Amino acid sequence: MRAFLWFSPLLFVVGCSSPSSESATSTTAASSGSEAAGPEPMDTARPAPIDAQADTLLTAKARHQFSAPGAPDAFSLVLRGASVLTGEATFTITTAGGQVIFREVLSAPDLEAMMVYEMQGPTATQAEREAYVRRRVQEFFAAKNFRRPAVASAATYPTDTAAVPGLDQAAWADLRRRPESVAFEYTVGKEDRHVIAWSPLRKQVVRLP
Template sequence: MRVTNLITLLSLAGACSSPDAARTTDTTTSAPMPEPPDTTRARTVTAQSDTLKVVRQQHPFSAPGAPDVFTLAVRGTSLLTGEATFTITDATGQVIFREMLSSADLEASMVYEMKTPTATPAKREAFIRRRLDTFFAERNFHKPALGPQETYAPGDLDRATWDDLHQRPEAVSFHYLVGKEDKRRIVWSPLKKQVVRLASFGG
């Protein structure tokens, strides 16, 4: 009788514990495993990988005593086909001017130096490099931005802004050539609180 009762108790205990054990096993095996980070998809090209040449120069421009950073960065597969980004960043890190220039914009004035009808790719690239290296030369910055003998001419700038700049001997303009003959000059306008373009500068 004791043996019979013992067998019965063991059977009941096994019946009660089996579902729990099964559930525990199921929970362990079915829980989703976190996927490892996919390092195989990391980008092989960085933002700077296509940068061919960068030139920078600090110079007073938008605020006295706090030089701005003038930057010209050429990106692409070749200096002969790349694109240049011209930016001016103030002392607080804010970009106050941005302009896109093509390699053709930088190369076009080479025609005035050529002794032959054509130039080799190596000579063309050397010319562009020289343009880049001298783009922010000191001779391209002028103070005052507007000379005392200059007179207003209708164009890119309104009269009120021009008059304000004309009365500021501390204003600095920057001159640069685009293409063969587009002689541009820009200046920071305290009145407008932005970079404005003045009439083209002379030869």
């Protein structure tokens, strides 16, 4: 599971801010007297160590219903760095109004790790490894990774929430009452399955079990 810069004591926050009900606009810090507040931090595990001008190696993009009815959000995964096997991929979700509501940095090994389940032998060639990472990026936003509703109406609140610390029962219950809600699922590393959804109650992206 990735570590994020900040979180609510009641809710495991994976969104950086929330769009309004009418249009999503970027949030800027307000100035007070002679001092100006810093920008609201993005919810990324850590700053990307690669040069901001590094070559873009792979890109996957998709538009899908997520945070607002009738206004598909833009999902993007961009891998940058010196090589496919050492780069870092930035995963973002941006509203139709242009506001980034989710951001996470994944390493190339995060994308490559599941290859172990497909290997026919103890090792893989560099070409095979690169091909696998390319396929992971290409299929990252496959239709099968989205589900509706985000929480089934008959689902019961999990008794063991250790896998998702800080899971907010109120936000989970609210999603259960929303058949139009959408969840997105992706795996980090070999087995760390992430399921995220937009919470209308909390006005931010939340992690589900």
